[in-house]
Amino acid sequence: MKVNNKHYRTIWMEGETIRIINQPLLPHKFEILNINNLEELKRAINDMQIRGAGAIGAAAGYGLAQAALKAKDENFFETVISAADEIKHTRPTAQNLFTIINRMLSGIIDKEQNPGDTRKALKAEAERYADYDANACKMIGKFGAELIKDGAKVSTHCNAGWLAFVDWGSALSPVYYAVNEQKKNVFVYVDETRPRCQGSRLTAWELVQEKIPHAIIADNVTGALMWKGEIDLVIVGADRIAANGDVANKIGTYSSAVVAKENGIPFYVAAPSSTIDPDCESGGSIPIEERNQDETLYMFGMDDKGDLSRVRISPAESSALNLGFDVTPAEYIKGIITEKGIFPASKEGISTILRGNHNG
Amino acid sequence: MKVNNKHYRTIWMEGETIRIINQPLLPHKFEILNINNLEELKRAINDMQIRGAGAIGAAAGYGLAQAALKAKDENFFETVISAADEIKHTRPTAQNLFTIINRMLSGIIDKEQNPGDTRKALKAEAERYADYDANACKMIGKFGAELIKDGAKVSTHCNAGWLAFVDWGSALSPVYYAVNEQKKNVFVYVDETRPRCQGSRLTAWELVQEKIPHAIIADNVTGALMWKGEIDLVIVGADRIAANGDVANKIGTYSSAVVAKENGIPFYVAAPSSTIDPDCESGGSIPIEERNQDETLYMFGMDDKGDLSRVRISPAESSALNLGFDVTPAEYIKGIITEKGIFPASKEGISTILRGNHNG
Numbered sequence: 001m002k003v004n005n006k007h008y009r010t011i012w013m014e015g016e017t018i019r020i021i022n023q024p025l026l027p028h029k030f031e032i033l034n035i036n037n038l039e040e041l042k043r044a045i046n047d048m049q050i051r052g053a054g055a056i057g058a059a060a061g062y063g064l065a066q067a068a069l070k071a072k073d074e075n076f077f078e079t080v081i082s083a084a085d086e087i088k089h090t091r092p093t094a095q096n097l098f099t100i101i102n103r104m105l106s107g108i109i110d111k112e113q114n115p116g117d118t119r120k121a122l123k124a125e126a127e128r129y130a131d132y133d134a135n136a137c138k139m140i141g142k143f144g145a146e147l148i149k150d151g152a153k154v155s156t157h158c159n160a161g162w163l164a165f166v167d168w169g170s171a172l173s174p175v176y177y178a179v180n181e182q183k184k185n186v187f188v189y190v191d192e193t194r195p196r197c198q199g200s201r202l203t204a205w206e207l208v209q210e211k212i213p214h215a216i217i218a219d220n221v222t223g224a225l226m227w228k229g230e231i232d233l234v235i236v237g238a239d240r241i242a243a244n245g246d247v248a249n250k251i252g253t254y255s256s257a258v259v260a261k262e263n264g265i266p267f268y269v270a271a272p273s274s275t276i277d278p279d280c281e282s283g284g285s286i287p288i289e290e291r292n293q294d295e296t297l298y299m300f301g302m303d304d305k306g307d308l309s310r311v312r313i314s315p316a317e318s319s320a321l322n323l324g325f326d327v328t329p330a331e332y333i334k335g336i337i338t339e340k341g342i343f344p345a346s347k348e349g350i351s352t353i354l355r356g357n358h359n360g
Numbered sequence: 361m362k363v364n365n366k367h368y369r370t371i372w373m374e375g376e377t378i379r380i381i382n383q384p385l386l387p388h389k390f391e392i393l394n395i396n397n398l399e400e401l402k403r404a405i406n407d408m409q410i411r412g413a414g415a416i417g418a419a420a421g422y423g424l425a426q427a428a429l430k431a432k433d434e435n436f437f438e439t440v441i442s443a444a445d446e447i448k449h450t451r452p453t454a455q456n457l458f459t460i461i462n463r464m465l466s467g468i469i470d471k472e473q474n475p476g477d478t479r480k481a482l483k484a485e486a487e488r489y490a491d492y493d494a495n496a497c498k499m500i501g502k503f504g505a506e507l508i509k510d511g512a513k514v515s516t517h518c519n520a521g522w523l524a525f526v527d528w529g530s531a532l533s534p535v536y537y538a539v540n541e542q543k544k545n546v547f548v549y550v551d552e553t554r555p556r557c558q559g560s561r562l563t564a565w566e567l568v569q570e571k572i573p574h575a576i577i578a579d580n581v582t583g584a585l586m587w588k589g590e591i592d593l594v595i596v597g598a599d600r601i602a603a604n605g606d607v608a609n610k611i612g613t614y615s616s617a618v619v620a621k622e623n624g625i626p627f628y629v630a631a632p633s634s635t636i637d638p639d640c641e642s643g644g645s646i647p648i649e650e651r652n653q654d655e656t657l658y659m660f661g662m663d664d665k666g667d668l669s670r671v672r673i674s675p676a677e678s679s680a681l682n683l684g685f686d687v688t689p690a691e692y693i694k695g696i697i698t699e700k701g702i703f704p705a706s707k708e709g710i711s712t713i714l715r716g717n718h719n720g
Contacts, residue, residue, distance in 0.1 A: 220612025224686035252580025301671025311661025
């Protein structure tokens with residue numbers, strides 16, 4: 001990704017400091033935030049200063065590495081294992097967080113080893129995961145771009161671009177590849193994605209940086225455009241993919257998929273294979289986060305004076321139900337775009353991805 | 361309707377002054393706005409100080425009556441006919457506005473008559489229309505309440521309550537009737553209805569006044585709740601109903617209908633028969649308003665100091681596409697609840713309504 005023509009990742013580590021693009025300030029202000037300890041890391045994930053399945057995974061990996069770097073020798077393993085547990089309790093839905101932490105817990109953290117080697121190994125694994133994520137997303141772009149015809153109008157939901165990963169993104173990566181590498185013309189309809197508006201805040205901002213033509217639409221508009229034949233293709237990201245191909249993603253994905261199918265519009269999910277939860281049989285057993293109702297009762301943004309502010313858009317006496325994600329059953333998904341190729345959203349397709357075969 | 365235990369209509373006339381509940385200030389402030397002339401009336405409709413199919417119809421009727429009351433004798437008919445034309449150009453989608461104005465133009469305005477009699481007749485017709493609207497909505501409540509079981513969870517979109525009509529409302533009227541007259545327990549899921557948030561601002565405020573339990577949800581949440589079996593019934597309003605049963609209503613209605621059908625949830629449209637446009641063969645020929653993109657790029661509400669304010673939620677470089685309405689094809693609609701009973705959404709059903717027969 002390039003921001004103002006300079007190359008960035010969404011998250012990286014310098015010495016013992018984790019550095020992230022501070023996402024709640026976007027699109028109004030571009031700022032790098034330093035994360036110095038576990039408390040700051042947990043807050044960054046909880047408050048969505050860093051968000052998106054891949055970026056949360058990278059934050060978890062770097063966070064555990066940082067905890068190890070800062071832990072004292074005398075209670076090293078207790079501290080690190082406890083940190084792993086705390087990181088796993090920040091947000092429940094995105095699989096990538098559990099993938100990296102579990103891999104560190106089972107593959108690296110070994111009380112027989114000495115703290116020094118473990119610190120180095122955890123740091124290396126966090127870096128490896130971040131590189132894997134960036135490279136996998138680039139490959140998603142390459143495979144997915146084949147689905148995008150010159151002149152296509154693509155619909156996307158939430159933000160599954162660079163900001164949701166370490167680089168490139170998942171759902172937007174095919175668009176970037178098609179435009180930048182293949183010189184195709186692509187127009188993107190950006191669902192604003194209430195309540196947090198990751199579409200209008202983040203996806204639109206990425207597309208501005210990439211100079212890709214787009215229009216922000218209220219989530220309510222997507223279906224009407226599908227009905228009018230204005231959308232050729234839908235690509236969304238995923239927070240967790242079950243073993244049968246069901247997908248948990250940002251709330252609203254399910255409705256988009258149902259209406260797309262009704263109108264014969266191909267609906268694709270783009271995600272690195274680290275998003276797959278092989279222990280999860282079907283979408284019904286994916287834990288769905290319920291978030292603070294103020295996200296629905298208020299809207300946060302920049303006021304006319306240029307200050308970040310909020311406005312209440314509901315009666316003081318009303319409450320809200322704020323589900324963060326929904327489940328899209330596999331039957332609505334035309335295919336899953338991964339770093340290994342494009343696979344059917346089915347038990348067979350998922351197990352092929354997990355076996356490491358690819359069709360691309 | 362009762363506001364703070366006092367009976368109101370959404371719009372009424374006192375002498376030559378039209379008085380309306382000023383809707384953009386809700387739910388934060390309850391204020392009655394005086395409309396003194398045609399310019400103020402047009403602004404009130406355009407800026408949605410009064411909105412909703414039935415209320416726009418009543419505003420059009422009162423507005424033309426007011427124009428006649430204020431027109432001088434010497435150029436009376438030119439002034440009134442020109443006012444009718446200007447009122448017809450305020451907003452394009454809601455049929456009720458055209459129903460009342462056309463009836464006044466063809467049935468009352470007659471250059472053979474004298475201005476004095478015409479003024480009286482127009483005022484009487486405007487009052488008759490307002491009474492028709494209020495009574496029709498009450499009957500919609502009575503018929504529609506039969507669809508609502510005790511303990512039902514009802515989904516609604518936008519605001520099709522009292523504020524959208526002269527009194528009672530269309531989609532919410534069955535809920536009010538079921539709760540107030542039949543003492544049933546009803547829970548309402550209120551779609552916030554971006555971009556203007558008529559759900560979280562107006563429907564939620566009405567439900568607070570009526571003490572009916574409810575939760576505001578982002579429009580993205582509706583489908584997930586349908587999938588989870590949390591919604592028993594959907595009732596929405598209509599801005600225009602075509603002769604084949606297709607319905608134009610607030611943007612987002614179509615997606616809700618498609619997902620409801622996919623989940624076997626009955627989806628009803630509630631509207632007085634004045635909403636039917638017999639000259640419109642199907643939904644494809646209903647004019648769909650495209651509104652100012654700032655409604656999508658910003659959010660309007662009350663800031664923490666208690667002032668009405670706006671926040672920008674999108675990059676300065678991005679634009680938006682803001683469609684006000686969509687078309688729900690008849691096949692997704694289980695029935696149309698009118699003042700004459702509940703009818704199938706079909707050519708046959710619509711012509712039965714227009715013939716004045718009823719099944720209730």
